[in-house]
Amino acid sequence: MKRSGKFVLSRRMIVCAGAVLSVLVAVGFIDRQLPDYRDAIQEQRMRGGRSVVDREGRLLRLLPDDKARFNVWRDVDDFPDILKKAVIAAEDKRFWYHPGFDPFALTRAVWTNIVNGRTISGASTITQQVVRLIRPRPRTYGAKFIELLSSMKMERQLTKDEILELHLNLSPMGGAIRGAALASRIYFGKDVTRISVPEAAVLAALPRSPSRYSPRRGDGRMQLSAEKDRILTRMAHLGYVSSTRSNAAAGDTVRFENNDFPLEAPHLVDFVMTNAAGDATEVRTTVDLEIQHSVEQILTSHKDRLLRAGISQAAAVIVSVPQREVLAMVGSLRYGRQDFGYNNAVLARRSAGSTLKPFLYALALDTGSHAFSEIPDTFRRYPTPHGDYMPVNADRRSYGPVSIRSALGNSLNISAVKTASSLGVDNLFRLLQRLELADDKSSSAEHYGLGMAVGNIEVSLFKLVQAYASLADGGLFRHVNVVNGEEKSPRDGVFSPEAAYIVTHILADPTARLLTFGNPDYFKYGFPVALKTGTSTNYKDTWVVGYTPIHVVGIWAGNFDGRPNNGVSGSRACGPILKDIVHYLYGTKSPGAFQRPDGVVTVSVCSMSGMRAGPACTHTTEEPAIRGNEPPVCDLRHDSEYHYLGGPYAQWLHQRETRDGRGRYRLGESSRPFRAESASPGPHGTDPVQRLSRTGAGIEIVSPHDADRFVLSPHHTNRVLLRAVPHPLVRHVVWFVNGMEVTRTPPPYEYFWIPTKGRHVIHAVTPEKEAARITVFVE
Numbered sequence: 117m118k119r120s121g122k123f124v125l126s127r128r129m130i131v132c133a134g135a136v137l138s139v140l141v142a143v144g145f146i147d148r149q150l151p152d153y154r155d156a157i158q159e160q161r162m163r164g165g166r167s168v169v170d171r172e173g174r175l176l177r178l179l180p181d182d183k184a185r186f187n188v189w190r191d192v193d194d195f196p197d198i199l200k201k202a203v204i205a206a207e208d209k210r211f212w213y214h215p216g217f218d219p220f221a222l223t224r225a226v227w228t229n230i231v232n233g234r235t236i237s238g239a240s241t242i243t244q245q246v247v248r249l250i251r252p253r254p255r256t257y258g259a260k261f262i263e264l265l266s267s268m269k270m271e272r273q274l275t276k277d278e279i280l281e282l283h284l285n286l287s288p289m290g291g292a293i294r295g296a297a298l299a300s301r302i303y304f305g306k307d308v309t310r311i312s313v314p315e316a317a318v319l320a321a322l323p324r325s326p327s328r329y330s331p332r333r334g335d336g337r338m339q340l341s342a343e344k345d346r347i348l349t350r351m352a353h354l355g356y357v358s359s360t361r362s363n364a365a366a367g368d369t370v371r372f373e374n375n376d377f378p379l380e381a382p383h384l385v386d387f388v389m390t391n392a393a394g395d396a397t398e399v400r401t402t403v404d405l406e407i408q409h410s411v412e413q414i415l416t417s418h419k420d421r422l423l424r425a426g427i428s429q430a431a432a433v434i435v436s437v438p439q440r441e442v443l444a445m446v447g448s449l450r451y452g453r454q455d456f457g458y459n460n461a462v463l464a465r466r467s468a469g470s471t472l473k474p475f476l477y478a479l480a481l482d483t484g485s486h487a488f489s490e491i492p493d494t495f496r497r498y499p500t501p502h503g504d505y506m507p508v509n510a511d512r513r514s515y516g517p518v519s520i521r522s523a524l525g526n527s528l529n530i531s532a533v534k535t536a537s538s539l540g541v542d543n544l545f546r547l548l549q550r551l552e553l554a555d556d557k558s559s560s561a562e563h564y565g566l567g568m569a570v571g572n573i574e575v576s577l578f579k580l581v582q583a584y585a586s587l588a589d590g591g592l593f594r595h596v597n598v599v600n601g602e603e604k605s606p607r608d609g610v611f612s613p614e615a616a617y618i619v620t621h622i623l624a625d626p627t628a629r630l631l632t633f634g635n636p637d638y639f640k641y642g643f644p645v646a647l648k649t650g651t652s653t654n655y656k657d658t659w660v661v662g663y664t665p666i667h668v669v670g671i672w673a674g675n676f677d678g679r680p681n682n683g684v685s686g687s688r689a690c691g692p693i694l695k696d697i698v699h700y701l702y703g704t705k706s707p708g709a710f711q712r713p714d715g716v717v718t719v720s721v722c723s724m725s726g727m728r729a730g731p732a733c734t735h736t737t738e739e740p741a742i743r744g745n746e747p748p749v750c751d752l753r754h755d756s757e758y759h760y761l762g763g764p765y766a767q768w769l770h771q772r773e774t775r776d777g778r779g780r781y782r783l784g785e786s787s788r789p790f791r792a793e794s795a796s797p798g799p800h801g802t803d804p805v806q807r808l809s810r811t812g813a814g815i816e817i818v819s820p821h822d823a824d825r826f827v828l829s830p831h832h833t834n835r836v837l838l839r840a841v842p843h844p845l846v847r848h849v850v851w852f853v854n855g856m857e858v859t860r861t862p863p864p865y866e867y868f869w870i871p872t873k874g875r876h877v878i879h880a881v882t883p884e885k886e887a888a889r890i891t892v893f894v895e
Contacts, residue, residue, distance in 0.1 A: 150262070151251060153270045157278055160250065160286060161189050161397045164294070168385050169398060170405040171441075171600055175301065176380040179389065180292065186377060188297040189397055190308065192281035198313055199296060200280060201356040202320035206347045208242040209354060212276060216243045216267030242283050243267040245323075249286040287323035290330050303331050305373040313357060314365035317344040331372045341368065381408045383447030383460040388598055400600040402441035407434060407701075411444045414696045419449055422673055426682035427658070427689060430673040431461030432697065435581050435596050437588045437666055442598045445578075448676075456676040462578050466657045466672065468571035469650030469686060470527045471580055472553065474587060474619050476569055477524050479547050480535055481615040486747055487622060488519045488726045488739050491531040494768040498537065499821035500565050507533040507570060510651070510685070511632065516768050516781065517761060519726060521739070524619070525628025527649065529570045536569035544568050550610050551583040551593060571650060580661060581670035587623075587646070588663040590713065591616035613713040614742040620646045620663075620710050621740055638691040641698055643706035649686035656680050660690035662698060664707040669697050715743045722750040724759055760784030763842045767864035783845060783863050814886035815842040815849065817878065822890040826871060835868040840880040840888065852879040 165181040167188050178186045192200075204211050210218050218241050240248070240263075247266040253259035270279060289299035296319045300308040304315055311319070321343040322329055329343060330336035345366045352362035381403050392399055415430050422430060434444040447460030481487070493515040497506045507529045509515070514530055515522075523531035536544050545561035545568065548554035553575050554564070564572055578596070586593040591611030594604065611619075622628050623646035626635055633639070639647070643664075650659035657674045658681070671690040674681065681689070701707075719728055723735040727750040734754060741747070760782050761769060769783055819839040820826075828834050840849050842865065849865045851858050853876055861867050865880075871894045881887040 150266050150269050153250075153273045156250060156270070156274065156282060160282060164189055164285070164397060166396070167398050168388060169400050170381070170403045170408070171401065172405070173400070174380075174405045175378045176401065176403070176405070177382070177385045178298070178377050185292045185294050186298060187285065187294040188301070189285050189295065190281075190297045192277045192284070194309065195281075195284050195296065196309055196311060196316065198356075199284070199308065199311065199316040199319060201354075202313075202316040202347055202351060203242070203280070203283065205350040205354055205356060206317075206320040206324065207240075207245065209350070211242050211280075214241060214243075216269075216271040217241055217264050241267065243270055243279050246270065246279055246282045246286065249282070288326045289319075289322045290326040290332070302375050302377070303372055304370075305375055312365070312370075313361060314344060314348070314369045317347045317351070317365065318370055320347050332374060337372065341370070344370070379451070380405060381445060382451040383462065384408075384442065384445040384598065387445070387460065387463060392599065402439075402443065402598055402600050403445065404443045408444040408446070410700050411446050411697060414693060414700065415446055415449055417696070418693050421692070422689065424682075425684040425689060426675075426679070427673045427684070428455045428675050429457070429459075429461060430671065430690075430693065431577060432669065432671045432693065433462045433577055433581050434697070434701075435585055435668045435670075437585055437663070437668060440582075440585060440594045440596045440604070441600075442596060443667070445598075459676050461672050461674075461676070462670075463576050464676075465574040465576050466674070467652035468553070468573055468575045468580065469652045469657060469659055470529070470532075470571055471575075471648055471650035471659050471661060472548070472568065472571050472573065473524055473527060473532050474623060474648055475547060475551060475553075475583065476532060476535055476539070476544060477520055477622075478587070478591075478611045478615045478619045479539060479544065480520065481618055481742065482612050483539065483543075484745065485520060486726075486739070486741055486745070487521045487618050488721045488737075488747070490517050490519060490726045491523050491534055492516070492764040492768070493518045493523065493528050493531045493534075494765060495530065496534070497819055497821070498533070498566055499824070501562075504821065504824075505566060507566070509632075514768055515631070516765060516772070517759075521622050521625070521628050522631060524622050525625060525630075526632040527629075528632075532569040533566045536566050541565055541568065547610070548573065550608065551586070552579055553583055555579075571652065577659070577670045577672045580659070581668050584648075584661045584663055584670070585668045586610055587616045587620055588665060588668055588710075589616075590711070612715070612742070614715045617710060617713055617716055618740050618742070623648055624710070633687055636687070636691065638695040639687075641695070642704060643702070644709060645698060646710070647694065649690065651686045654680045655683055655685070658684065658686035658689040660686050660694050662694045664698075664702075665710055666707045667701055669694060669701075671697075712740075716740045717743045717746070719746050721747075722752070724754070725750040725752050727751075758782040758784075763845050763863075763865075766841070766845070767839065767866065770864040814844070814884065815840055815846075815880055815882050815888045817880050817888045817890050820878075820890065820892055823892070824890075825893045825895065827895050828871070828873065834871055836871050836892075838867045838869050838878065838880070840865045842882050842886075846882040846884065848883065850881045850883075852881065853877070 163181055164187040166179040168176045170176055180186050244263050244267045247263050247270060253262065285295040288294055293299050293302055297308045299319055299322060300306060300311055304311060318340060321340055324343065328336065329340035331340060348362040348365050351357045352359045384401065384403055388399060388401055411432050411434065415432060429448050431448060432446050433442060435442055445462050447462050448457040450457045495506060495514055497504045509529050515528060518528060518531055541561045545554055545564065548568065554573055582596045590613040591609055593608040593610045624644040626639060645662050645664055647660060647662035656678060657672065659672055661670045671693050673689045718738050719741045720736045721739045722729045722733040723737055727747045729736040730750045732754045733750050757780065759780050766783060769781055817840050819837050826836060838851055842849060848860045848862050850860050851867055853869065858869065859867050873894050875891065875893055877889065877891050879887050879889050
């Protein structure tokens with residue numbers, strides 16, 4: 117019998133062990149079928165939409181998740197303790213102790229529901245709610261059982277703080293709002309770290325019934341307030357707050373706001389998200405929201421003034437020079453449908469006007485010119501594949517002999533085109549490509565031609581400011597960043613530090629622009645600000661770019677539909693805006709002087725010759741020059757009150773004297789006056805080729821051009837201007853057409869020829885037997 121009893125006991129043990137083993141196998145199998153929560157926080161962060169913030173973490177915009185819900189994810193340590201206590205008091209007072217489900221609460225709920233014959237209360241813990249938020253299921257007993265098992269697995273795989281972080285970030289807060297951090301911004305207008313005790317209770321109450329407790333409705337606020345008071349009572353009962361504090365927070369103690377989702381720096385955010393790489397839930401930009409708001413307000417304050425000028429839109433961008441980061445970007449006066457305000461003028465490509473001239477002259481300085489090098493600002497035609505091109509200055513005047521300082525400061529088109537012609541359009545085009553201003557791969561230097569000097573290339577304000585930053589930073593070109601932490605591009609020494617400094621010195625010199633701009637109040641800063649304005653053809657686009665050693669500010673004003681304004685230039689349209697922005701950035705405190713490179717020296721320059729001043733020079737000025745590239749000493753005798761000009765000025769001087777009478781300028785070489793003989797025809801039939809010592813060595817035919825074609829008109833007299841420029845000056849130029857001498861012309865070496873049909877070979881010959889030749893066709 118004893119043996120039989122032992123056998124029965126042994127069988128029972130085996131059965132029990134088998135049952136336990138079966139249960140363990142079943143539990144293990146079920147556990148493997150349940151979700152894995154070890155990476156739950158990272159996964160939910162990635163799925164929860166994205167936020168774009170400024171450099172200090174201030175929210176700019178929220179981007180929804182795949183279910184059109186919005187969230188601002190925060191680490192658990194970023195939530196205040198009072199909010200955590202309020203949630204625990206509201207949802208799960210034994211949260212810190214249970215294994216995922218609360219046996220006491222579960223027993224109480226089952227008994228209460230059985231007694232009442234319907235569901236009166238639930239027993240879901242915070243952990244179970246997180247399980248349901250991550251993977252919603254139908255509210256059935258089977259689903260409840262799966263949630264219970266899943267909550268136990270979550271408790272094994274995550275810490276209590278991690279579970280609480282998920283709950284605080286995933287809880288529904290009404291409408292498309294998820295998480296306490298965003299709810300605090302929307303309902304209270306403040307960061308969640310600054311909420312009060314009653315506000316914490318409100319945030320704890322909202323997930324219990326987001327639609328019923330909606331703060332956007334009067335009845336919802338009443339019910340929410342009542343639930344808030346119940347939670348405050350529980351918090352006092354649990355010792356989270358004192359009874360006195362709980363009673364003080366009860367009632368109507370919360371001020372609700374009805375804030376929209378943030379829409380800050382909208383054009384910049386659009387740009388960032390179009391180009392954003394990676395899948396980070398938070399994109400931290402370089403923009404400073406305070407500067408952004410101030411620039412928006414400044415632009416808006418000029419709206420009425422611009423409208424009176426026929427301008428409906430304006431844009432601005434500010435870049436920090438040392439970091440090459442965008443601090444503010446305003447793409448239109450108002451982000452919206454009105455006046456095509458969704459367009460971003462900072463990124464739109466528009467005609468650059470005169471804003472490219474500083475780069476042209478920096479190139480000239482790096483190839484041997486000086487700030488005081490003389491340029492003949494005189495009318496001239498240039499042949500192009502599309503016909504003759506004759507640049508004119510904005511005021512339709514020509515200024516004769518000017519220095520690079522005066523040409524750049526006064527934005528003279530004629531001088532700029534002559535400089536570009538001297539440097540070569542290929543060299544200028546390559547420079548603009550390095551600066552990423554000429555980035556159209558389908559175009560070439562020949563496509564743009566000499567018009568590059570006066571801005572026939574379309575550029576964006578963003579790229580323009582990026583290029584100007586190189587002038588402010590010693591000639592070093594780098595890409596401008598809009599996202600914090602982006603890899604900095606390598607530095608490219610596009611200009612020498614000396615050339616960049618001298619160009620900056622000119623642009624910051626108010627006296628350099630007196631000739632055409634005067635000295636308007638909006639260009640008076642009290643400290644050095646280098647600036648350049650620009651106006652496109654027919655006044656469609658107006659620009660100004662100003663910079664200091666710290667910031668570059670770019671401004672555009674115009675109309676998105678391409679309408680011209682009422683004849684307002686870039687200085688008048690954008691100059692007052694620039695002054696307001698500069699004064700906002702610095703007030704009356706100077707941002708400091710531009711650092712002068714060791715390779716720049718100061719030289720005394722003769723105001724008449726543009727060469728280094730000698731003992732006889734009576735009028736001198738101080739100019740910066742590149743060390744080792746100083747000009748020769750002036751060799752003028754200065755024993756005359758007149759300023760003598762060479763051949764390139766013959767026509768300009770003739771027109772000036774005809775219009776205004778004789779002044780201090782005279783035609784001559786060096787300090788010697790020139791005496792011209794009267795025009796008289798020479799012996800007809802002379803062969804010019806027999807009289808040439810060399811072709812084109814000392815004379816150039818500038819009108820017409822070789823291979824020009826003319827069509828005779830039956831309605832008026834047909835005349836073709838023949839014009840030559842000899843080097844040096846000569847008494848006269850002899851003109852031959854088809855080998856026959858037709859006239860001799862003194863300065864300005866011009867003659868109106870009556871053409872006939874056919875092919876004509878034209879020669880211009882000097883008394884020194886130097887000649888130039890062209891061929892024209894008349895139909």
